[in-house]
Amino acid sequence: MAKHDLAFDPPIMNAAGTLGFAPNLHSVVEWSELGAFVTNPISLTARTPAHGRRFVAYPGGFLLHTGFPNPGLSSILRHYARHWHASPIPVIVHLLAHSAGELAGMVRRLENVEGVSGLEVGVTSDVNAEMVAAYAQAAGGELPVIIQLPMERCVELAARAIEAGAAVVSLAPPRGLLPSLEGELIQGRLYGPAILPMALRVVRELKQLGIPTIGAGGVYTQEQLDAMLAAGAIAVQLDAVLWHKAGYGLFN
Amino acid sequence: MGHSTGRVIEVRLGSGGHTETCIFCPEGAVPSAGQYTLASDPSDSNAILGTPIFLVENFETGFWAVPLFPTTWGPGTDLDLVGPLGHGFDLPRSIQRLGLAAVGDTVSRLMPLVHQAVNTHIGMTLFTNLSLPKLPTVVEVYPLGSLKSSLDWPDFMALDVPLDGLAGLRDVLGLPYGTGLSCPAQLLITSPFPCSGMAQCGACAVPTRRGWKLACEDGPVFDLRDLKW
Numbered sequence: 140m141a142k143h144d145l146a147f148d149p150p151i152m153n154a155a156g157t158l159g160f161a162p163n164l165h166s167v168v169e170w171s172e173l174g175a176f177v178t179n180p181i182s183l184t185a186r187t188p189a190h191g192r193r194f195v196a197y198p199g200g201f202l203l204h205t206g207f208p209n210p211g212l213s214s215i216l217r218h219y220a221r222h223w224h225a226s227p228i229p230v231i232v233h234l235l236a237h238s239a240g241e242l243a244g245m246v247r248r249l250e251n252v253e254g255v256s257g258l259e260v261g262v263t264s265d266v267n268a269e270m271v272a273a274y275a276q277a278a279g280g281e282l283p284v285i286i287q288l289p290m291e292r293c294v295e296l297a298a299r300a301i302e303a304g305a306a307v308v309s310l311a312p313p314r315g316l317l318p319s320l321e322g323e324l325i326q327g328r329l330y331g332p333a334i335l336p337m338a339l340r341v342v343r344e345l346k347q348l349g350i351p352t353i354g355a356g357g358v359y360t361q362e363q364l365d366a367m368l369a370a371g372a373i374a375v376q377l378d379a380v381l382w383h384k385a386g387y388g389l390f391n
Numbered sequence: 392m393g394h395s396t397g398r399v400i401e402v403r404l405g406s407g408g409h410t411e412t413c414i415f416c417p418e419g420a421v422p423s424a425g426q427y428t429l430a431s432d433p434s435d436s437n438a439i440l441g442t443p444i445f446l447v448e449n450f451e452t453g454f455w456a457v458p459l460f461p462t463t464w465g466p467g468t469d470l471d472l473v474g475p476l477g478h479g480f481d482l483p484r485s486i487q488r489l490g491l492a493a494v495g496d497t498v499s500r501l502m503p504l505v506h507q508a509v510n511t512h513i514g515m516t517l518f519t520n521l522s523l524p525k526l527p528t529v530v531e532v533y534p535l536g537s538l539k540s541s542l543d544w545p546d547f548m549a550l551d552v553p554l555d556g557l558a559g560l561r562d563v564l565g566l567p568y569g570t571g572l573s574c575p576a577q578l579l580i581t582s583p584f585p586c587s588g589m590a591q592c593g594a595c596a597v598p599t600r601r602g603w604k605l606a607c608e609d610g611p612v613f614d615l616r617d618l619k620w
Contacts (some may be wrong), residue, residue: 157590166589167394167473179590188596188603192555194583196460203585205593208603273597331439361437382586383431383440 145257145306146284147174147229150374151364154265154312154355155180155233155287156207157378160215161222162230166387174374177230180261182235183245185211192325195317200331200357201379202317207235213243217253223254231257231285239270240278250281257306259285261271264314268299275303287311290334290356293341297350305307308345309353309376310338330379331355339370346371359383361390395420397430397453399468405447405457405462407497412444412464415453420472422446424503425479425579425612427459429587430470435463441473443584457499459581476587477611480504480549480577486513490545490574492538493519494552494563495581501551505530515545520617539565546574550615554582554595554606557620576615580606 152175158168162176170176189206194231209215232255236242242260249255250277260278261273271286278284286300290313295306301385312328319325338356345352354372358364359380367375397416405411414430414595422428422445444456466582472534482489482504489508491501495528498521508515514529518538526532533541552560557580561568582595584607595606598619604610 146413156592157586159590163589168589179592188593192593193596194585196439201585203592205596208591208593208596293407360436379440379585382589383438385589 145285145373147172147374150372152353152374152376153177153381154376154378155261156205157381160209161219162226162228164227166385168381169389170227172389173228175231175256176226177231177259177376178215178233179209180207180233180235181212181215181245182207183210183212183237185209185214185240192319192323193327195203195319195325195327197317197333199333200329201326202315202325202329204325204327212248215365216248220252220254222251226254229256230254231286233259233261234278235261236274239266239273243272246278246280248280255282257283257285259287259309261287261311264289264311266292266296268296269307270298271296272303275300275305278303281385283307285309285353289313290338290341294344294348296344297352298348301350307351307353307373310341310355312356312378313337330357332359332363335359335363339366342367342372360362364390394418394471394473397470397472399464399466399470400453401466402464405497405499406493407499407521409457409497409499410457410460410461411499412458413450413453414444414456415469416470416472420474421449421454422475423479425500425577426475426477427611428456428472428474428582428585429476430456430458430472432462432464432468433471434469440585441471441587443587447499447502448506449503451488457497459583477607478609480579480612482507482577483547484547486547488514488545488547489516490538490541490546490548491515491517492535492550492563493517493521494535494556494560496553497521497551498524500579500581501549504549508592511526518540535563538563542572548572548574548576548615549579550576551579551581554580554597557597557618560602560620568594572615577612578618579612580610582606582611
């Protein structure tokens with residue numbers, strides 16, 4: 140895969156945070172069903188799991204608040220780089236950084252790692268356009284860059300990401316609040332089929348703006364996947380459906 | 392991790408108002424006590440995640456299971472099964488007096504230990520405030536509140552505790568911080584397992600003396616001495 144060349148065959152991959160840090164060849168996942176593997180989010184230093192209740196179900200989906208636990212980039216490279224090299228499909232490393240400078244340092248450490256085909260950069264939900272541009276520039280280098288933007292703000296921010304050098308944008312799960320059984324309000328990322336209408340609208344608007352987009356959010360069936368591609372996505376990231384259907388033929 | 396298919400052949404009301412499901416399936420899909428198998432109804436277009444199911448009782452061609460969440464499965468429902476997953480209970484052979492405590496929402500997940508203990512003639516006491524399933528007569532049952540004053544009786548304890556309940560376990564056992572049980576104990580920690588270990592998503596992370604562990608993968612049964620509680 141050459142610089143800025145992001146082609147996926149098939150045009151399907153997992154979303155960050157759904158299949159771990161490297162393809163597990165002993166899992167039930169049929170890797171030939173995916174055109175790329177996206178790692179769990181990786182930060183420079185270790186992150187521990189969020190405290191308190193982390194999962195709340197609701198009709199049509201569920202809320203997840205995990206804190207993106209990971210052991211940090213150095214530990215990840217020690218444990219998983221050889222698995223990326225041996226991966227049967229292209230590997231895209233998802234990075235979380237506190238600043239553009241920190242991101243640039245992480246990117247430099249990944250550019251010579253065998254088996255890394257691209258980068259996906261996550262940003263916080265309160266990010267502004269200048270920060271998006273700074274992250275896209277900082278990540279630029281030898282590897283094609285996907286900027287993952289908050290779904291709710293993707294249309295507002297995507298053009299700056301592309302102008303600053305990102306090859307593609309992808310959609311992060313929207314965030315929401317739900318009461319737990321104890322009545323406490325839990326904030327987190329939303330998953331499930333209830334997200335699909337919102338995701339489709341965002342993908343179509345980005346297509347109209349000429350923004351290359353990897354769609355994501357709520358795809359559970361082949362028809363929904365086709366709809367996402369028809370709306371203009373160049374590829375689609377699958378999330379919770381992988382936990383539900385992997386091993387049985389995703390859309391059989 | 393294997394995957395297979397099964398079929399629901401009967402349902403019944405179990406302890407704590409949970410529905411228990413009798414599943415016809417290959418022997419390899421049957422979890423051991425405390426392990427789980429992930430089950431989903433492929434014809435249910437509204438299902439969003441698989442449901443962890445735990446062993447209640449074995450029979451020749453399948454097992455009675457208790458799902459972690461309510462399901463709409465009925466007799467004749469075909470299920471996709473992934474597993475068994477995780478690590479279950481491992482009772483030492485030397486046990487003479489087994490203490491069981493159901494701190495969560497059902498006694499059913501401890502029932503395989505009851506059957507195991509009956510077969511090996513181990514003395515048994517169950518502590519719970521929940522409605523009871525049909526129990527062998529050798530099982531003595533006491534309210535959970537009496538557990539504090541009975542901790543010198545068992546030589547091994549098996550507990551069923553929700554992840555949310557771990558912080559309150561010291562109150563249940565009446566043990567101040569820094570102290571532990573005088574006998575070995577294993578804890579089945581129940582929690583939603585949204586990724587069932589596929590992603591290490593962290594939703595079921597448990598604090599242990601060796602850092603965070605995942606109940607879906609490293610548990611759901613843990614040695615109490617390994618936990619930070």
